[in-house]
Amino acid sequence: MKIAYVVDRFGRRFGGAEAYGVALMRELAKEHDVTVIARQYDEPLANLPWERVNVSSRYPSWLRVALFAHRARKQTQKRFDIVHSHVNGQCGDVEVIHVTPVRYNWRVRPLPWVKRVLSRFSLRVQTYLWLEARRVAARRAHRVVAVSPLTHDQLQQAYGTAQDYPVIPPGVDLPQSSTPPQRDATRQSLGYQAEDQILLLVARDPWRKGLPTALRALAKLPQHFKLLVVGTDEAGETKLHNTAQYQTLADRVRLVRETSDVAPYYTAADQYIHPTLNDSFGMAPLEAMAYGLPVVLSPAPYCGFAQYLKPGQDALLLDHPEDADGLARLTQEIATSPKLRQHLRHHALGVAHRHAWPNIAADYLALYKALLQERTD
Numbered sequence: 001m002k003i004a005y006v007v008d009r010f011g012r013r014f015g016g017a018e019a020y021g022v023a024l025m026r027e028l029a030k031e032h033d034v035t036v037i038a039r040q041y042d043e044p045l046a047n048l049p050w051e052r053v054n055v056s057s058r059y060p061s062w063l064r065v066a067l068f069a070h071r072a073r074k075q076t077q078k079r080f081d082i083v084h085s086h087v088n089g090q091c092g093d094v095e096v097i098h099v100t101p102v103r104y105n106w107r108v109r110p111l112p113w114v115k116r117v118l119s120r121f122s123l124r125v126q127t128y129l130w131l132e133a134r135r136v137a138a139r140r141a142h143r144v145v146a147v148s149p150l151t152h153d154q155l156q157q158a159y160g161t162a163q164d165y166p167v168i169p170p171g172v173d174l175p176q177s178s179t180p181p182q183r184d185a186t187r188q189s190l191g192y193q194a195e196d197q198i199l200l201l202v203a204r205d206p207w208r209k210g211l212p213t214a215l216r217a218l219a220k221l222p223q224h225f226k227l228l229v230v231g232t233d234e235a236g237e238t239k240l241h242n243t244a245q246y247q248t249l250a251d252r253v254r255l256v257r258e259t260s261d262v263a264p265y266y267t268a269a270d271q272y273i274h275p276t277l278n279d280s281f282g283m284a285p286l287e288a289m290a291y292g293l294p295v296v297l298s299p300a301p302y303c304g305f306a307q308y309l310k311p312g313q314d315a316l317l318l319d320h321p322e323d324a325d326g327l328a329r330l331t332q333e334i335a336t337s338p339k340l341r342q343h344l345r346h347h348a349l350g351v352a353h354r355h356a357w358p359n360i361a362a363d364y365l366a367l368y369k370a371l372l373q374e375r376t377d
Contacts, residue, residue, distance in 0.1 A: 001032045001033065001081045001082065001368065002032075002033045002035075002079070002080045002081045002082075003025075003028060003032055003033065003034045003035070003080060003081065003082045003083075003084060003368070004034075004035050004037050004076045004079070004080040004082070004083045004084065004092075005021060005025045005034060005035070005036050005037065005084050005085075005086075006037045006038070006072045006076065006083060006084065006085040006086065006087055006091050006092055007021050007036070007037075007038050007085075007086045007087060008038065008039050008040070008065075008068060008086075008087055009038060009039060009040040009041075009042070010022065010036050010038040010040065010041045010042070010050070011040070011041065011042030011260065012260040013042060013258050013259060013260040014040075014042070014204070015204040015231075016204075016282075016283035016284060017086065017098045017099070017283070019283060020098065020170040020171075020283055021086055023171065023172075023173060023357055024170075024171065024357065024360065024361060024364070025048060026048070027171075027357045027358060027360075027361040028361050028364070028365070029048055034048055034049075035048070035049045035050070035051060035080070036048050036049065036050045036051070037050075037051050037053060037072050037075060037076060038050060038051075038052065038053065039052065039053050039054075039055055039057075039068060042260075051075065053068055053071050053072050053075060054071070055067045055068045055071065060124070061124075062123070062124040062127040062128060063127070065087065065088050065089065065127075065128070065131065066089065066127055066131060068087060068089070069087055069088060069089025069090065069091045069131060070089070072085075072087065072091050073089075073090065073091045076091070076092075081368070081372060082094065082368045082371065082372070084096070084364070085135075086098065088102070088128065088131045088132055088135060089131040089132075089134060089135055090131075090134040090135055090137070091135070093141060093142055093143070093368075093371055094142075094143055094145060094364070094367065094368070094371070095135050095136065095142075095143070095144045095145065096145045096147065096168075097136075097144060097145065097146055097147065097151055097155060097165075097280070098147045098151075098170075098280055098281065099280050100151070100154060100278065100280055101132060101136075101151070101154050101155055101158045101159075102125075102128045102129055102131075102132045103129055103132060103133070103158035103159065104154040104155070104157060104158040106119050106125055106129065107129075107158065108154070108157050108158050133159075136155065136159055138162065138163045140374060140375075141371045141372075141374040141375045142371070143165075143166060143367060143371065144163075144165050145165065145166050145167070145168050145367070146165045146166070146167045146168075147167070147168070147169055147170060147280055147281040147304065148167065148169060148280055148281045148304030148305065148307060148308075149167055149304070149307045150280060150300055150301055150304035150307060151165075151167075151280045151281075151304060152165045152167050166367065168360060168363045168364060168367070169281060169305075169308065169355060169360065170281055170283055170286065170355070170360065171355050171356060171357035171359065171360035171361070172283075172286045172287055172289075172290045172352050172355050172356065172357065173287075173290065173356075173357060174290055174352060174353065174356055175263060175266075175290060175291060182264075182267060183267050183268055186264045186265070186267060186268035187268045190228065190254055190256075190268065191254070192226060192268070193224075195224050196224050196225075196226050197224055197225045197226065197270050197271070197331075197335045198226050198228050198268060198269045198270045198271070199214070199218070199225060199226065199227050199228065199269070199270070199271050199272075199273050199331060200228050200230065200265060200266065200268075200269035200271070200272050200273070200288065200293070201214055201227065201228070201229050201230070201272075201273055201274070201284075202229075202230045202231050202262055202265070202272075202284040202287070202288075203229070203230075203231050203232070203284065204231050204232065204233070204236075204258060205232075205236070206229050206231070206232050206236060206240075207236075207239075208276065208277055208278060209274065209275070209276045209277075209279070209284075210273070210274065210275030210276050210277060210298065210321050210322075211229065211240070212245065212322075213275040213321060213322050213323070213324050213327060214227055214229075214273055214275060214327065215227070215243075215245040215246065215249060215253070216245070216324035217273075217275075217324040217325075217327035217328040217331065218249055218252060218253070218328075219245075219248070219249060220324065220325065220328040221328050221331065221332060222332075223252070225252070225331070225332075225335070226252050226253070226254065227249075227252060227253045227254070228254050228256070228265060228268075228269060229253065229254070229255050229256070230255075230256040230259065230262055230265045231256070231257075231258050231259070231262070232255060232257065232258065233257065233258055234257070237255050237257070240253075240255065262287070263291075266287065266288055266291040266293065267291060269288075269293055270293075270294075270334075270335065271293060271294050271295070271296065271331055271334055271335070272284070272285055272288030272289075272293045272294070272295045272296070273295075273296050273297070273327060273331065274288075274295065274296070274297035274298065274303065275296075275297070275298050275318060275321045275322070275323075275327055276297070276298045276302055276303050276321060277298070277302060277321050277322075278302060279298075279302065279303045279304060279305065280304045281303075281304045281305050282297065282303045282304060282305035282306075285297050285303075285305055285315070286305060286351070286352065286355055288348075289314075289315070289348035289349065289351050289352045290348075290349070290352035292345045292348060292349055293345075293348065294315070294316070294334045294340070294341055294344040294345060294348070295314075295315040295316070295344070295348060296315065296316045296317075296318065296327060296330045296331060296334070297315055297316075297317060297318065298317070298318055298320075298321040299311075299317045299318060299319070299320075302320075302321045308351065308355075309351065310347075313343075313347050314344070314347045314348060314350075314351050315344065315348065316330045316333075316334070316344070318330070
């Protein structure tokens, strides 16, 4: 099967949604002919053929997205069996919605009336709404895939229930177990002691993933609790350094810049925290579970991944993303209870195995075959 994968930026260092696409296409490429159609490509290990879509980064984002979708559609037309798209605009046979739908944000959820009125005169907002409306419009041999039940419900609230949206979650690689020397070496390179309890947060935009809550929780915890934040860029690091919260906790907070290899930090951590304010799914806590880490995360609707979990069994859920007291309490419970850690580790690995990439790729292949059959009926 000839598959085109359309995405703005292809590479794990660009974020969770981008890492999702890399892993899925690498899995599909084991048996099928996959070509990446992208504006940027930064994934040499994927070893997949790449065709560039030329759109200047100097354009405003709304215009860049519109031009990219138009050019990608022309570039892929009649050349592939399936066009699998992760970009806004009418481009693919399979359109994956991995963020909160634009129409839900601007027309469904509560907004100040001034903001809602002004949005009707915003060229940026109107362009995004138009692109998404074309993307989700029902047509033959076409599907809009939601990454979680939360996203499915938001799509139906935004566009009605005339069509259903299949739910296929992201997957996860099942890593080989790390050895104690590897774990110890990473911790030592980061300046940690054996008795330190490392709370990990992986995020390109850590503020949206709950960094302020994590810092407030850290201030309530004993000194041997440390926070490791992986994935932010230079601007994010500067922003953090300028906050009063960080300045009082600087010796207990370590930042690692964006990287395509997060594995060493999962193996070095003791717990994963994800007090996110807005995640349609949440790739990082699923990856943490694959490494056997106990996880504390936000409930739905703040984190779509929470809908796949049994609270207290697979992970511990906060009452609210900004509940710093709750985050401090739960992380301390995990640190002081070997029985709880083992319980969460066992069930986390079960969740990861259910979400293994071969299973997710099989779901997509079944969908592709259904669409190809529709074309011939």
